[in-house]
Amino acid sequence: MNLLKQPVTALAGIGHQTAQRFEKLDIHFVQDLIFHLPLRYEDRTRIYPIGSLKPGMTVLICGTVEYTDTLPRGRKSLISRISDATGFITLKFFYFTAHQHNLLKPGAIVSCFGEVRVGYAGLEMVHPDYKILADGEQAATESRLTPVYPLTEGLSQSTMRKAVKQALSLCRSDNGVLTDWIPAEILQRYHYPSLAEAISTLHAPEESMPIEALQNGSAPALKRLAFEELLAHYLSLRQAKTRGENRHAPVFDGDRIAIDAFLRSLPFALTGAQQRVMTEIAQDCRRSRPMMRLIQGDVGSGKTVVAAYAALLALSAGYQTAIMAPTELLAEQHYRNFNTWLEGFDVRVVLLTGQSKGQQRKKLLQDLADGSAHLVIGTHALFQEDVEFHRLGLCIIDEQHRFGVHQRLALREKGADTGLRPHQLVMTATPIPRTLAMLQYSDLDVSIIDELPPGRKPVVTSVIPAERRDEVIARIRGWIEKTRQAYWVCTLIEESEALQCEAAEKTAERLSESLPGIRIGLVHGRMKAADKEAVMTAFKHREIDLLVATTVIEVGVDVPNAGLMIIENPERLGLSQLHQLRGRVGRGEGDSYCLLMYQSPLSDTARQRLGILRDSNDGFVIAEKDLELRGPGEVMGTRQTGAMHFKIADLARDKELLDQVQSIGDRLFTESPAAVQPLCDRWLGTAIAYAEV
Known part of the structure; x- marks a missing residue:
């Protein structure tokens, strides 16, 4: 059995209760512990002279207790002044016992670790870690930086450190267990360490390693792991795209006369960008593999009329279209627009939202199931279990980042009964920074409407x-x-x-x-x-x-x-x-x-x-700045189900890695296909099932 795939309970000292706490941190197997990296590090490798301390430093010191006292004024506290040959500092405790008071008696030698602050009587440490040293005992220093891990209630740093240490020693005992799937020549080209070396460095960095490099992500060990994680996400989406291309979708040859009549009937001229995107959609829909296309267009660029054109391609080929919007207000507006644009085309447009109740809802569902309703516009009500289609050929999802992955998957599966996968068109007016689009949407073909209708002035x-x-x-x-x-x-x-x-x-x-x-x-x-x-x-x-x-x-x-x-x-x-x-x-x-x-x-x-x-006024410039200031989760609205979550990578910090990720990912796909699945399993586990959306 692969040692890394063993449950954490296989490690000494981890029983059922501790394992449940680990699960809250998404740690189930030994491998999960190895990739659970420290949040920060403490430097306990040397003792600092008290006279050299400055506010903000977090350090190890050693000194002799001069006096200890209880202060009754304000919030009751225990203070103890310690000194060495270079200076003195006050230790302050708000939670203390009589036993502590006795331990910190004058003359006792004490080693302390904590953050230095400015207090009433000069520098102080509040609630430091401390140890009273026996006669002749030296203060213990560590040979490496001390890791501080993300925890959950009931788990201590010492439990986590012991568990990680055991997991690492298991890896070292079996050299083949932690396979390096990235080719050696790529590691050499980018000066990345091996996987085993990177992991050892990050869990127990040598004292010469600058803490800043570990915190800001510039350490080669951290860059290497961030790179591999981003690569795994990219490969999972590339796999999904390949799987999608092997499925069958309906072919829309479309009624050219109806489509030309629709374009002529519009009360405005289309921009060149709209015409280009319509051509791309028409080409996709003439193929027998499902279209997976993302349309990005700034507010007011005219995405909805492009969606109406795509819907007409499906409708004139005898297939139904479903359009999903995030709010009832937007669904109602689409319903009015589509009714206006498709008037005279023998198309029945219906609206299905949470407000559709009783007999009205029952009738709507019947009409969708028997095919007498051709185009349905709705909110999340569309993907509920009792909604069935006669011949669903196209799904259009507006403002797609408002929906969770499960919801989009559920809508697309509505067409699976016919053996054909509906084409999917995804639209957003939230411009997606190039860095995010490359990763989040590498399974989609991207079209950009980068032109506003004539006569529009900037706000x-x-x-x-x-x-x-x-x-x-x-x-x-x-x-x-x-x-x-x-x-x-x-x-x-x-x-x-x-x-x-x-x-x-x-x-x-x-x-x-x-x-x-x-x-x-x-x-x-x-x-x-x-x-x-x-x-x-x-x-x-x-x-x-x-x-x-x-x-x-x-x-x-x-x-x-x-x-x-x-x-x-x-x-x-x-x-x-x-x-x-x-x-x-x-x-x-x-x-x-x-x-x-x-x-x-x-x-x-x-x-x-x-x-x-x-x-x-440029949405793409604004989105890039938003990414820098707030991070990817906020920009994408990724508090939803199925959005990309990273253990190590940080898209704002590591965005310069993305160009490497794309070129090396494409190369691995063709030259080292055996590496693709193991890399995805290592970093994504069960999340891969939803990557197809």
């Missing part, structure tokens, strides 16, 4: 403090007097939708008092679909001047006459979400403005973020 963005609220309200009045409309967006840091809606309601009341005679509407996530629809329709028809809303309007709302947006507390949102919201204005031909009204004081990062948004 002018200003950053202003909330103290100038009265000026902003005066500006709204002047704007509406010019027969233009405006948005006021309320954001709240709490996840609670109820609190967000309450804040929006109060804001609408206050604005009604400040702006008498101006028609104010309100829309938020807890309103009934029919009520939201009524408010949005009234806003579109210019029956409402100012729309107060939560971030529910982030995607899909299109009112060309609304050219002014005020975003309250923008510092609480990420750059990409702010850019999405700002994309609701600038959709007509007039000038458009976005005011970011922040609460003082701003942190340096928030000031930087708002400055980036003020200075750029």
Whole structure:
């Protein structure tokens, strides 16, 4: 049996209860312990003279106790002053016993490890690790840096260190157990150590290794493991793409007459970028393997009409299309647009959301199952078990990063009964930084709509403090007097939708008092679909001047006459979400403005973020900056199921590795196929099942 595949209970001192605690850290097997790297390191390799200490240092010292006392004032504490030939320092304990007081008696020799701070009486250590030394005993130093591991409740550093030490000695006892799947010449070219050497270095670095290099990711051992982990993710997606290419999909030759009539009927001219992407989709759909295409396009670039073209390819070939949107508001808007664009094409468009209930829902499901409903637009309600299709040929997923992997997989599986896999088109207006797209979407072909419709002007963005609220309200009045409309967006840091809606309601009341005679509407996530629809329709028809809303309007709302947006507390949102919201204005031909009204004081990062948004309208530039500032999890909305999670790699820190990852991954795929699966198993384990989405 492979030693690394043994459960952690095979190690001495790890019983059932400890194993359960390890499971909370996703540690099940000996191999998992080996790849559970330290968070940071402590330097206990030498003793520092007390006189050389500076605040912020975390060090090992040794000294003689001068006195120990209990301070009753304020928070009761035990203080002990120790000194060596170079100086003195105070040890402070807020939790202590009488026994401790007796141990730290004057004249006792003590070794301590802790962080040096500035206290009332000079430098101090609060709750250091300490040991009273016997007569003639020397303070013990370590030969290597001491690792500090991520833990969970009930697990101590000593338990973790002992377990890792045993796992490493098992590896050393069997040289073949930790196979290096990366070819030696690649390791040499990039000056990477072997896998065994990298792992040993990271769990027990030599004292000469600079701690900074280990913390900031520049140590070759850490770079090598980050590289291998990124490579495994890339290879898993390449495998998924290959598997997808071996499946069969329906062929859409399409009704050329109907498609030409559709293009001629549009009330606007298509951009060159839209036409290019439509050609790419048509080529994909003429093949018998499933299309897996991602369309990226900045807010307002016209992705929805491209989706309508793709839907018509499927419909005119006799297949159904399912379009999944993240919110009911967006699903309802798509429903209206598609009905308008496909009028006269003998296509029945239906809407299926959480609001579809009882007999109405039953009838909808029947129509989808017997094929009398051709195009369905909906929310997550689409992938529920009782939704069946007659001949599903195309799935379109809008704002795909809002959905978890399981949801997208479930929708695609709806077409599997026919033996054919539906084509899949994935759209996002959140531009994905190139570094992320290369890894997160290497199983998809990517199309970019990099052109805005003619006549669109960039939105002018200003950053202003909330103290100038009265000026902003005066500006709204002047704007509406010019027969233009405006948005006021309320954001709240709490996840609670109820609190967000309450804040929006109060804001609408206050604005009604400040702006008498101006028609104010309100829309938020807890309103009934029919009520939201009524408010949005009234806003579109210019029956409402100012729309107060939560971030529910982030995607899909299109009112060309609304050219002014005020975003309250923008510092609480990420750059990409702010850019999405700002994309609701600038959709007509007039000038458009976005005011970011922040609460003082701003942190340096928030000031930087708002400055980036003020200075750029380019979604891709904004997404790259967002990645640098917040990291990949926030940018992609990856708190969802199935998003990429890394044990060691950090996409913001390690992005320069991605070019290597792509070229070497492609090479391994063709030249060393036997290495692909073991690398994926080592780093992804069970996660591979979902990579196909």
